[in-house]
Amino acid sequence: xxxxxxxxxxxxxxxNAFTVDPEFARLLSIYLEPELRExxxxxxHELGDLVGxxxxxLALEADRHPPVxxxxxxxxxxxxxxxxxxxxxxxxxxxxxxxxxxxMSHRGGVLGWPKxxxxxxxxxxxxxxxxxxxxxxxxxxxxxxxxxTLRKFGSDELIExxxxxxxxQEEEQLxxxxxxxxxxxxxSDVGAITTEAxxxxxxxxxxxxxxxxxxxDAALAMVxxxxxxxxxxxxxxxxxxxxxxxxxxxxxRYRIQRLKDKLGTRSMASGEIVMEGAEAxxxxxxxxxxxxxxxxxxxxxxxxxxxxxxxxxRVVNEALFIASHREAFGRRLIDLPLMQRQLLKxxxxxxxxxxxxxxxxxxxxRADGGDAEAxxxxxxxxxxxxxxxxxxxRKVAGDGMEVRGGCGYIEEWSDARVLRDAHLGSIWEGTSNxxxxxxxxxxxxxxxxxxxxTYLRRLLGExxxxxxxxxxxxxxxxxxxxAAERVAANPSNEAEVRxxxxxxxxxxxxxxxxxxxxxxxxxxRRQALAALVMRYRLLPQDPLxxxxxxxxxxxxxxxxxxxGRAAVAQLIEGLGLPQAAPRAEGEIA
Numbered sequence: 371x372x373x374x375x376x377x378x379x380x381x382x383x384x385x386n387a388f389t390v391d392p393e394f395a396r397l398l399s400i401y402l403e404p405e406l407r408e409x410x411x412x413x414x415h416e417l418g419d420l421v422g423x424x425x426x427x428l429a430l431e432a433d434r435h436p437p438v439x440x441x442x443x444x445x446x447x448x449x450x451x452x453x454x455x456x457x458x459x460x461x462x463x464x465x466x467x468x469x470x471x472x473x474m475s476h477r478g479g480v481l482g483w484p485k486x487x488x489x490x491x492x493x494x495x496x497x498x499x500x501x502x503x504x505x506x507x508x509x510x511x512x513x514x515x516x517x518x519t520l521r522k523f524g525s526d527e528l529i530e531x532x533x534x535x536x537x538x539q540e541e542e543q544l545x546x547x548x549x550x551x552x553x554x555x556x557x558s559d560v561g562a563i564t565t566e567a568x569x570x571x572x573x574x575x576x577x578x579x580x581x582x583x584x585x586x587d588a589a590l591a592m593v594x595x596x597x598x599x600x601x602x603x604x605x606x607x608x609x610x611x612x613x614x615x616x617x618x619x620x621x622x623r624y625r626i627q628r629l630k631d632k633l634g635t636r637s638m639a640s641g642e643i644v645m646e647g648a649e650a651x652x653x654x655x656x657x658x659x660x661x662x663x664x665x666x667x668x669x670x671x672x673x674x675x676x677x678x679x680x681x682x683x684r685v686v687n688e689a690l691f692i693a694s695h696r697e698a699f700g701r702r703l704i705d706l707p708l709m710q711r712q713l714l715k716x717x718x719x720x721x722x723x724x725x726x727x728x729x730x731x732x733x734x735x736r737a738d739g740g741d742a743e744a745x746x747x748x749x750x751x752x753x754x755x756x757x758x759x760x761x762x763x764r765k766v767a768g769d770g771m772e773v774r775g776g777c778g779y780i781e782e783w784s785d786a787r788v789l790r791d792a793h794l795g796s797i798w799e800g801t802s803n804x805x806x807x808x809x810x811x812x813x814x815x816x817x818x819x820x821x822x823x824t825y826l827r828r829l830l831g832e833x834x835x836x837x838x839x840x841x842x843x844x845x846x847x848x849x850x851x852x853a854a855e856r857v858a859a860n861p862s863n864e865a866e867v868r869x870x871x872x873x874x875x876x877x878x879x880x881x882x883x884x885x886x887x888x889x890x891x892x893x894x895r896r897q898a899l900a901a902l903v904m905r906y907r908l909l910p911q912d913p914l915x916x917x918x919x920x921x922x923x924x925x926x927x928x929x930x931x932x933x934g935r936a937a938v939a940q941l942i943e944g945l946g947l948p949q950a951a952p953r954a955e956g957e958i959a
Contacts, residue, residue: 394498401731421501437638439628498680561602570647576593712773810854843884
């Protein structure tokens with residue numbers, strides 16, 4: 371089916387989610403080597419086509435038919451089987467087998483490339499895939515991050531036994547992954563975990579309940595448990611690999627009690643499990659389990675941010691299409707100044723998220739290659755992304771539903787599903803409070819703030835901002851760093867962590883946008899977006915002032931064609947950005 375309009379109701383079904391977003395390809399030209407970018411062009415175009423049509427249909431169908439737990443056979447034998455709708459199975463085929471999204475970081479040969487692909491490829495394709503289906507991306511991320519954690523900390527024997535299955539693109543051979551951590555008594559407070567590990571006749575066995583287990587029938591799961599007699603708190607936890615089935619093919623000794631009836635991600639199963647002596651294998655050093663599991667959690671947090679950024683872009687694509695093809699009061703919606711302002715706010719937020727996740731993906735590549743600076747950057751950027759991008763996705767999804775109007779509230783369209791799914795990101799792998807605190811834990815314990823500030827200064831020097839705008843952003847960066855230092859140094863300032871974490875996010879995104887503009891030569895749309903972040907996210911706002919921002923220039927940002935330098939200069943001048951001013955002690959906008 372192709373894009374259509376029936377009686378003033380636009381339907382974008384049939385669009386290519388990659389080609390309708392020209393900025394995507396321009397960003398890939400920054401973060402991907404030319405040879406690899408050319409090699410993968412067909413994959414991005416193919417997935418874009420699928421997202422705009424078949425995957426969207428499958429996702430709607432899978433959402434309407436959530437998984438069902440079958441506990442026993444009809445003659446009473448223990449079954450423990452989760453029935454998943456054929457639409458969900460087809461989505462799994464595309465994600466795991468056709469595109470190899472869980473395998474591509476861990477071995478060569480995926481998408482015809484002889485080496486493991488860099489993170490920006492996996493996250494770029496996931497950014498596209500999630501624009502159709504969000505729920506499946508959770509098991510996909512856990513399979514990928516479990517494989518990474520196993521490779522980093524697992525024994526040679528475990529790696530040899532399971533790596534081939536975890537990275538297979540053959541559906542019969544593939545092992546999916548999961549992470550079982552949450553308990554009734556231990557959600558964000560991981561140190562309160564009560565699951566016990568006992569060494570019985572040379573075999574580690576796990577006993578206890580896990581309260582929220584996504585992908586509960588996964589072939590392998592990483593589990594935190596406390597060995598008998600272990601220390602209290604996180605220091606006493608050990609990381610275990612829990613197989614669903616034992617080498618003889620029999621079910622391991624844990625049961626899925628029930629599946630959760632969730633607000634969103636309804637296509638994907640989440641459940642409760644009870645372990646009754648389940649056989650498991652130690653991963654890494656005993657007693658260091660929380661530190662090792664943190665690697666998997668951080669990868670899941672970054673993936674959460676990528677998914678939230680992708681959802682926002684999907685919403686923006688839909689909103690721009692609707693506003694361009696629906697008329698009201700004798701004009702297209704996109705020609706109405708108030709709608710332009712609403713669309714631009716959505717676009718700006720979405721592009722902030724995209725710059726953060728794409729740039730952080732490149733930091734991950736460098737960190738895995740041994741770059742110490744990139745490792746520090748990754749440590750602070752990951753919680754910043756998880757904190758802010760996931761929260762922004764909820765607002766953008768709600769605004770997108772408004773643009774569609776009454777149809778957006780109807781389940782035949784995907785707006786309601788996207789809005790429900792958008793709420794997941796800010797809860798799983800740490801709620802907003804927990805992750806904002808982690809930003810400052812990274813600053814206090816690992817000295818990440820000076821590294822981030824130095825890095826941002828360097829990128830700012832490579833940007834195409836004018837001298838006054840560059841000086842203004844540099845000044846705001848110094849203010850932000852000073853405020854973050856004060857909050858990190860004094861526990862009594864804990865109530866400020868969310869506000870200052872948001873400021874760091876906006877500062878970082880403004881610099882990344884300005885730097886990307888410099889990398890793209892004549893395309894200055896991202897330069898204008900950086901200026902908008904400064905104007906509306908970093909500088910003081912007078913709630914009673916009339917905003918005199920030049921609407922025609924702002925409207926150009928909603929067009930596909932890049933803005934020219936003259937238009938950008940007009941825009942920045944029209945925004946009335948003040949010159950850098952001396953900083954008051956402890957001040958932050």
